[in-house]
Amino acid sequence: MDVARGRLYFTDVSNRRVRVVDLTTGIIHNIAGGGTITGDGASNIGDGGPATAAVFSTHPMRVMVDAHDTLFVTDAHHNRIRRIDPATQMISTYVGNGAEAYAGDDGAAVRASLSVPHGARFDRAGNLFIADTRNHRVRRVDGDTGMITTVAGTGREGYSGDDVPAATADLAAPLAVDLDGDGNLYIVDTDNDRIRRVDASSGLITTVAGVGKIGALADGTPAREACFGRLRDVIVVDDTLLVADGNNAIIFRLDLSTGIIQHIVGTGTAGFSGDGGPAIHAQLRHPYSLARDEAGNIFIKDCYNYRLRRVDAVTGTISTIAGNGVEGFAGDDGPALEANLSC
Template structure:
């Protein structure tokens, strides 16, 4: 069926999904889509428990391979304590662990808390963190403490909980009996590096620096650098992924002495067949220990799983050939490709389970062969677009012939939907979250969470390669090139060639009628322009300081926060959604003057009929302008698609929000407010608006009448 035939169904319907399979539950896990599975553990009955960072869910997979949700609605948020976990909102669940009573503990990373699910009652509670980002609270109840990107978790035999902070570079302990939190290892402040043999670090108050020191000395004055994940061995000694030090370290729980057991600090992944302490490991980011005390380490940038033999101390590779990619099924694990191994690593019945950035959980059997147990063996390219697996799609663009291009952000790909037969294909990205491939086929290149995509009049495709701070281009031969950005994230290069410039965090990109490129840099609060003919880059809006100011003045002198979607009207005026400032703004094509057209700058909710410039919006992140000049935008966290009508008032055209005031948080989910989080918008034609439904992992088509 062609895309136009499918869209004709909209004559009798308000909307239809046109791309993406969406989240499926009560199905076989091997065939179901997953977002980004991270932490893995198991219950006493061997059922697997998996944290899904992107889908904001905690999954359970039983012995038969059947998949169900045990926590989370899929909506990003923080709610539901002391109620059924399945009705709670989560925000980036990360690492997890199951205790002897089958209680599930996990890092709710985006909320800066740790939470627990009582498996018997299915009730969820917060056990640590008050939701505030910070470092205070030691010596007090854990639920009143601040958290500073705490992600790792492990539980001792006594039931005490240990957590690790990537930013504070320390380990904290929550006492089982009292619930009091205390500093266990490292300093609350961060450290400068000192020599390996000088175990006392230099303390640098309020500096955001990690360090490597302390081996041979007490844990209280050791320096770590992004310690992310933890595990206990059978002797109850604690092991730490000292991520940015490229080492695994150990704390002897009887003496408190710190030592390095794997990694020599080199930025490499080698040394197999020798002692682990002399080998190198490249950003260890996952850790588990089997019942024989063999240690397994997943490498973020080594793209491998390594094993340290408990008896000999010899290190070997058990999975990954060192190349990032979407590995094949039923091949030897040592010969397959792995994406970054982050968090998810577990041993069950002598099988190694791991998750990587391909959005799957995979299993290595006793013979060393790898297979997928969750997340599908395919993303369903070359099939009908409704069968496709998407992972938090964001940007949308339409070519002159009606093909649809989407930034499939967490699948690390750019996908294309052919208008002739509605099939989907990947045109850039291997699924590996890495950087590489310039000068070669785009389908062999690596991307890093691409948020934006735009097709120019010549059918060249431009990409906001967000994580890597680049703008990249796919030419008509399918070759990918870097257009803007270099190895370092920075605001630099105006007045010179874009290829020599630096950018920070581009999440939006668009072309004007002359194929000039505009992109929003959310990292510095700017919109920048690349002249198509000369390749020269300049700032179009924003001074590079985050804020909301400058209306009725030149746009280059204003402050922006986070421009995440851009659109032109027929007169060449540029509109953009500033997600962080909660406004929609316009830059006049002739004068360069900026004005606000919707939103008062404060986060909240306003009813339909409110004057647009007086309204409260909540993180708008999508915008487009119809042929007649009507502005449509996604009021993202209010879960609405809205427009500014002829009277200058806001009017909802899709979605259901039953908030009565800017302060109330209640949503009606009975209808298709399964539109969990509307992001970018793009008109397909004058009557059909496409919406990226970021957390339902679909693209919707909405009839505009």
């Protein structure tokens, strides 16, 4: 999920589409996906044609917008990152040859192999960092050369290697990444139940949160002692991390200067409630993706409530901005609040 120029972009996963909500008008549109497979080979996913005729896999997981308003979609089970041109609305493959494997480092990203990529983010220089989930790696595509490299992970699933070069450390199904203004990389190391950091200067990896156990999260817990319930996304805001904890049904804030965790959205009990009131008293049902606009408003993909929700930066009030709570696909070009969404 990403927000740019007053528009919220999100992947409607089971519907195999990318949709957008105009935050001024409240209208929802389909901007990519909805095509049908008609043949064999790369052409059957729609590359080279209109994005609305393209075919996504069963899991188009995340969408990002770069500084030029170009959209990028992690098409997980097609093992690709796909690119939608803002001028022509044509779709192409930016990273990945479609084979589920690990290959291609130090070569052209479009010829590399990925394995079910999920989250991805751009740094300020236009380099793309990809959570190559089933390869248990984070990979980097150089924005100038288009070359791909591994920046974290050995490819072995596990936990090891703090305070060593990140490429020599084990990860376990990383789902999401983000970067701070200095280029430090934060990784949601999902199956290790940890958040890890790769220092931009030294390249060393450390754990910033998580003891490595599944459990409930208590406010005020030092980050290195915290248990989580399957982390799903992270965004960096100055010296703070905002994190979606799916199974604990909360969004929490980690103050990097103090190392203390505090939940800011959700009660910790899955459900749907709280619109119009304080976000901390609302219920979520497996929050999966996060975005934040320039005003500081937080947007949440409330996955199994089939809604997109917004937390006001000034009042702390939560509201639904898209989805009627019914799973399905309906409502394009109409009010987003009346649309059916999937997870």
